Amino acid sequence: MLADMTDRDGRLAIGELAARSGLAPSALRYYEEMGLIRSERTTGNQRRYPRTALRRVAFVRAAQRVGLSLEEARAALDRLPVDRAPSATEWNAVARTWQRRIDARIGELERLKERLTGCIGCGCLSLRKCGLYNPEDVAGSEGPGARYLEGDAPPGG
Amino acid sequence: MLADMTDRDGRLAIGELAARSGLAPSALRYYEEMGLIRSERTTGNQRRYPRTALRRVAFVRAAQRVGLSLEEARAALDRLPVDRAPSATEWNAVARTWQRRIDARIGELERLKERLTGCIGCGCLSLRKCGLYNPEDVAGSEGPGARYLEGDAPPGG
DNA sequence: GCTTGACCTCAAGTCGCCTTGAGGTTGCAG
């Protein structure tokens, strides 16, 4: 039988954590280096992760899906306890931040979609009012109006 | 007065395109290298972009916001004419692909949010049924059930 | 006690998307 390097008190060897989290060992070492998870060492210098690492890794992966960087995930994780499960209160605080994040991202996508729908309506034949070419978040620094199109000749009239 | 290197027939010098698109000249050269935009050269080897480049750049930026890579954006752009504005039909085809993309992304975010909301409800005290720790897209290859939590001790009982 | 696979460290490589820098040229205003 192969070695099962998880010890009795439930601490996980890196391979075990990798298998359970779906991440590569190299990624887990990286996460540790980034301060996302912590480990203790055996006498032979091998990592042993507490079970809460599983929790934290899952958290990080979910955070990434929302568009957070590892650094941002770390900041969020720092508000949760390292060695035990979060209480409902602790969790709520973090989760609400996330929801705002998700909502913001969804909103952004929906605005983009709306602009795109408008574009379909106009078939981009009316570039002067086409939202796609007039995103509000770029080049707004040089005066009002659709500077993307200044002097641009609309194709259909 | 400073030099305006845009020529009479409306072709844009790289600096001009940069100013109007909000991108750095270096980025535009990169886009060109990637085949996203095309330019002609003056006798002095300077780039002159057709006005449609403006359109294409705006398209690419919007595409990025939806989560497309430059390569994917290029693929989409390849379905549009290089030298004139797209017709309503041409545009519709491309735009519909996008909308699917956006919808998919929004859906993904909403599912995540839902799982997160469930987590708030349970306060992560009931880890066995917590969706956050049981994303359906990872580690599903080793049998059914919540393998993330096998043997994980739920904190609250 | 030896084999074997899981583990260790550290440096370097990868990918996408650009930016920066060096060293040289073009082209418009004065």
Added chain:
DNA sequence: CTGCAACCTCAAGGCGACTTGAGGTCAAGC
């Protein structure tokens, strides 16, 4: 005709999030 900003090329650098590789160690089973 000169000065200077804007342009050119090519090579290298940078960031985030990892992976890969070399060279060596640890631990369980036979």
